[in-house]
Amino acid sequence: MTRFFTILLAVWCLTAYPAEAQLSPGNSTSAALLTGLFNDYWEGRARLFPLVATSQGDNRYNDRLPNDQTRAFRQQQIRFYRRYLNDLLNIDRARLRADDKLSYDIFQYEMRSRIEGLRLNTWMMPFAQFYSLPTTLSQLGAGTGAQPFRTVRDYDNWLARVGRFPVWADSAIGNFRQGARTGVVLPRVLVLKMVPQLQAQVTADATKSLFYGPITRLPANFSEADRARLTAAYQQAIASQLVPTYRKLAEFLQTEYLPRARPTAGLADVPGGTEMYRYNVRLMTTTERTPEAIYQTGLAEVKRIRAAMEAVKKQTGYKGSLSGFFNSLASNSKYTPYKSPEEVLKAFRGIQARITPSLPRLFGLAPKSPFEIRQTEAFRAATASAEYNRGTPDGSRPGIFYVPILDATKFNVTSGMESLFLHEAIPGHHYQLSLQQENTGLPKFRRFASYPAFSEGWALYCESLGKELGLYTDPYQRIGALGDEMHRALRLVVDVGLHAKGLSREQAIDYMMANEPISEQAATAEIERYMALPGQALAYKTGALKLSELRTRYEKQLGPKFNLRVFHDEILAGGSMPLAILERRMDAWAARQR
Known part of the structure; x- marks a missing residue:
């Protein structure tokens, strides 16, 4: 969240040339005006957020650190976004091609969301343990x-x-x-x-x-x-x-x-917190769904996945309760075979090797960017989750799948290693983020966009492709995958519970431990993450459910004309975007297939 830090050294000019010259109808077509606006915005954004520019491989402002903690900087951002929103609305959308209309809609959504967020008092909590x-x-x-x-x-x-x-x-x-x-x-x-x-x-x-x-x-x-x-x-x-x-x-x-x-744990316990949380829910899910509706979806998903877990437990021959089954997996030494961090990393590399032959059946597009698996640095491993850091578009820095390994001898093979790799690495974040930023046909604001409901939704959806990629061949890896799916369903319950329904930190930890194979230490870290990032955890399941819904819809609509590889390529080709805009785009794609 994406989220970043800046100090103004002088009066900053927002434009490279006057706005009037860009938007004069006599100067260019609507498409050219739109392209000029997007280019101008991207240049201004790089100056405004130089740390973000650095992360994207733009090294022109690597010496800058503007002070994003000041009122003046917040006001500057509002002026910046308002200016570009107004410029956009002066362009005749009806005269644009379909691809440009899509960019127009995404940009308008982005500007309005950012302006809305800057009106809230979240600046009074400058950083937390999970972002700083x-x-x-x-x-x-x-x-x-x-x-x-x-x-x-x-x-x-x-x-x-x-x-x-x-x-x-x-x-x-x-x-x-x-x-x-x-x-x-x-x-x-x-x-x-x-x-x-x-x-x-x-x-x-x-x-x-x-x-x-x-x-x-x-x-x-x-x-x-x-x-x-x-x-x-x-x-x-x-x-x-x-x-x-x-x-x-x-x-x-x-x-x-x-x-x-x-x-207390929840955002509702601070002045203005209810409004802050509702904004975060809209921002992270890119929907108008209420916290209560999301909560109810979470309860339904927990019930469904729990039934699937019971079926897998029965398949293994275990006779006790589901929680007893979880405990047996956690306590049996045969599921913790690793002696060193390198052995853990080698196991993940083995997963990559197993899925590689099957990837061309599901994806016509593959990233050019290199990819690496690394252990998370020691200084942040204790509070870090497994994560993917995108590489640079030119390949000079690879995409990196980071794995925190505090104690290799406690790293459990039934913890969902296969589903974790599909999500954080390939084909999850590495495919989606790399293909997006490698697509030079997109405006830069789309090449580097990140809407969590799309990007995290895609990564979670990729976990459902495990069987099609040759994974989940034994019930213990399947229970791990179901554990990961349950984890994202539980997030809908506990995130809303914490921030809108008065759930305490301890109650949330207990609820997670009762419904998935997770240690108290891991459950505590997760709940404290949701406390630090209200609403962010809702993006995963919301996005994945939408993608699965679209796949099912088009399979029914198109019958034998449905091609899963083409569907995946089309999802990825447009890059990250709000879910409602994605749905309109994909419905138009399905209509063309017919």
Whole structure:
């Protein structure tokens, strides 16, 4: 969420040339006007959000870190989005081709959603344990992420960027304080997780810092003068800027903010929280469904999947209860065969090898971008889930499937390893995100768009393709896949329960543990994630149900004319978009097939 961090160094010009020149009807056709607007918007967006630009391989602003914690920056964003919305509405949609109408509709949805969100007081809770600029900087500064460290200029860019971190942190503290005065505060249990994350970057020896990593890997072609200068500059930045700032944030949260944090879990417990949650639900599901309707869908899905689990349990010959079956899987040492993180990673590579021969039957399109499987870095593994980080469009940085492995000897093979790979890696996020950003025929705002209901919905839908890809051949992997599906169904219940129905953190943890094979530690981490990111967890099941609904609809409508591979390619070809717009697009595709 996608979500990012910025400080203004000077008055920023939103346009490369006057808006009047772009929109004068005598200057161009509607299509050309639309293209000019999209290009202009993308350039402005990169300047406004340079960290996002870096993550997408646009390195022009790698030295910038605008202060997104200020009121002035929030107002600037509103002006920015309003300007482009107004420009869009001055273009005659009726005169556009079908593809341009699709882009028009997505862009209009995007501008209106962003403007609406900026009216809320979520800025009073600047970050939490699951999303934060301090954590993002740690990933970038380690030298293994999106921030490049190949040239002397790259190294100097990073120094300039982190030099603005102390000002950002002061503004974030100011926003936390405003929230504390008005009651818009984070749950206490989340703050307790945030403090050690920050303290982990506090060290008396700069050479032991995570941020010193790029210096240990200075390119061999750097001159001795540059090597000496950069080494001294990085030690100075760590000692005088980074470490003091992380220490200051940790001490503020520990001593001043924690006593004022709330004991409750849900967003409804802060002033304006109900409105915030309803907005998050709309944003994350890209639907107008109410929290209550989503909650009821969750209950129905939990009931359906539980029945499927009972059937698999019976297939294995286990005679006890479903919870007893879960416990037997968790406690039997034959399901925890790994001795090292490398063995776990090797097992995931084996899954990739097994599905590779079957992929061409289900997909005509395949990404050009390289792909890797890596262990999650130690500094963030304790609070991280398995995840996919997209690569760059030019392939210079691969797409990476990260697996947190705190203790390889406890990594359970029945935990849904196959379904996890289908979701986070191939054909889930790697196919969808890579094909989208490789599609140069899309406007850039669509090439790099991310609507969670689409992207997470697609990834969850891909879990249902396991049998067609040669997986789920034994009941223990099938129970793992059902566990993952149940996990996303439970999210509909507990997320709405936490933020709209008064469910406590402890009740939510108990509910998850009663309905899926999950440890208390894992259930706690999940529930605290939903507390930090209200509504985000609703996207998965909402999107997957829509995609499955569309597949079933077209299978019935088209009969023998339905081609699953063509269906998948069409879904992916347009990139991420709101579900209602996707449905209109796919209905038009189905009509053409007839």
